[in-house]
Amino acid sequence: MTDILPYPTGNQHPRFFGWVMGNGTITGMLADMLASGMNPHLAGYDQSASLIEKQVIAWLAELMGFPPESGGLLVSGATMANINGLTVARNSEVSALTDFDVREHGLGHPDAPRLAVYGSDQIHSWVYKACETMGMGRQAYRSIATDADWRIDIDAARTRIQADIDAGLHPFCLIATVGTVNTGAIDDMTAMRELADEFGMWLHVDGAFGSMAALAPEAADLVAGQELADSIAFDLHKWGYMPFEAACVLVRDGTSQTDTYGSEASYLNGMTGGIAVGITDFADRGLQLSRGFRALKVWMSLKEQGSDCLGQVIQQNIDQAAYLEELVRQRPQLEVLSGATLNIVCLRYVVEGMNDDALDQLNRDILVAVQESGAAVPSQGIINGRFAIRVCISNHRTTRDDLVILLDAITQEGRSAVSRGGE
Ligand SMILES: Cc1ncc(COP(=O)(O)O)c(C=O)c1O
Numbered sequence: 001m002t003d004i005l006p007y008p009t010g011n012q013h014p015r016f017f018g019w020v021m022g023n024g025t026i027t028g029m030l031a032d033m034l035a036s037g038m039n040p041h042l043a044g045y046d047q048s049a050s051l052i053e054k055q056v057i058a059w060l061a062e063l064m065g066f067p068p069e070s071g072g073l074l075v076s077g078a079t080m081a082n083i084n085g086l087t088v089a090r091n092s093e094v095s096a097l098t099d100f101d102v103r104e105h106g107l108g109h110p111d112a113p114r115l116a117v118y119g120s121d122q123i124h125s126w127v128y129k130a131c132e133t134m135g136m137g138r139q140a141y142r143s144i145a146t147d148a149d150w151r152i153d154i155d156a157a158r159t160r161i162q163a164d165i166d167a168g169l170h171p172f173c174l175i176a177t178v179g180t181v182n183t184g185a186i187d188d189m190t191a192m193r194e195l196a197d198e199f200g201m202w203l204h205v206d207g208a209f210g211s212m213a214a215l216a217p218e219a220a221d222l223v224a225g226q227e228l229a230d231s232i233a234f235d236l237h238k239w240g241y242m243p244f245e246a247a248c249v250l251v252r253d254g255t256s257q258t259d260t261y262g263s264e265a266s267y268l269n270g271m272t273g274g275i276a277v278g279i280t281d282f283a284d285r286g287l288q289l290s291r292g293f294r295a296l297k298v299w300m301s302l303k304e305q306g307s308d309c310l311g312q313v314i315q316q317n318i319d320q321a322a323y324l325e326e327l328v329r330q331r332p333q334l335e336v337l338s339g340a341t342l343n344i345v346c347l348r349y350v351v352e353g354m355n356d357d358a359l360d361q362l363n364r365d366i367l368v369a370v371q372e373s374g375a376a377v378p379s380q381g382i383i384n385g386r387f388a389i390r391v392c393i394s395n396h397r398t399t400r401d402d403l404v405i406l407l408d409a410i411t412q413e414g415r416s417a418v419s420r421g422g423e
Helices: 026-038 048-064 078-091 126-133 154-166 189-198 210-215 219-223 254-261 295-304 306-330 356-373 400-421
Strands: 071-075 115-120 141-144 170-177 202-206 231-235 247-251 334-338 344-349 379-383 386-392
Touching: 026 295, 048 071, 048 210, 048 247, 048 295, 071 078, 071 254, 078 115, 078 126, 078 170, 078 202, 078 231, 078 247, 078 254, 115 126, 115 154, 126 141, 141 154, 154 170, 154 189, 170 189, 189 202, 210 219, 210 231, 210 306, 219 306, 247 254, 295 306, 306 334, 306 344, 306 400, 334 386, 334 400, 344 356, 344 400, 356 379, 356 386, 356 400
Parallel strands: 115 141, 115 170, 170 202, 202 231
Antiparallel strands: 071 247, 231 247, 334 344, 344 386, 379 386
16 A cells, blocks of 8 residues: 555544544444445334434433433534524524415515524534525624633623614524634523523524533533523534544424424335335435435444443543643743633744734744644634634544644744744
């Protein structure tokens, strides 16, 4: 094997800290292979693979504190899970879209309400894709300012919602982020629930990676309250360490999910015998009809590792992030731009007397050099307008020594870049 290098994007490596990626497990790999070998079709019906997906969804609902009767679906990633939740929110009676049938008429109809959805300015870019795809346009997303800890400003959200109502808009959903992509910030869930109730709105949680902290023995408190949501989206291929692709959307009132996605096609009707006994459960909960057996890797991972083991490794990553912050604070050449709330630390290399614009460029160069050296892969972020080297630890292979190697590499590349600049 001379032409194909190992670590295609690097995320299996213990010093991969970029974006938010999972690392994959041997069990997950085996499960994917078996799933492809068996190759069942997961539209629904009462067959063994469907029963496994139902079991997995029930386990995940329990772990997230959602009621057993919740609806849910495994999808490819948190983007798709979030879009599913937001579409259900739009169509549901909770958001009071009762006098307009959006499925029948669409948002282009002259009587269609002008919809608005609210979340913080730290929200992930999926929301813009969702607003565009759902025909609401990007302007439907009302980006609300955050406080010093990058949590949504509740009073600012209330003011904006009221102003929109006064202007004739129809606010239908609040989105809380549990673990923002930049800094790992967690919105105040109790306040978000109260605000949603105040205006009769749906509360959706984007917990792409952060929601999984519910499994961590000490950190679970940080995400407490996410179970108050009407729907929640989270990945299993990030902080569940499973191979791509696997994510879940849970909906407290399962019928609102089938009311959104259910369809009637005679050729899909259940039969009284044969292999199409039952209903097309999963096809009626989301966009996909043909679906693969991604439930198997979730089932096998939970069976083999168990939620306690997953929780311990998640806790380990959170503790490692706190340790990394401590290490950065001990090095005078480095500066913390955002500390560890969950598993993310943003930092930069600093040089006395150098202005912020020059530091931005220097840190961009350092990031590229560290990645290209092969020492480690952090990624980039903008924190309070400044370029940051962003370290996200969602990696079960990382040890504390790896964090020291990372900082050594950043410091060394920083020193080299400065000396090259001075030549
Ligand atoms: C907070 C948040 N939401 C949504 C997503 C999108 O998830 P996915 O890449 O699984 O679609 C991410 C990805 O990092 C994320 O961090």
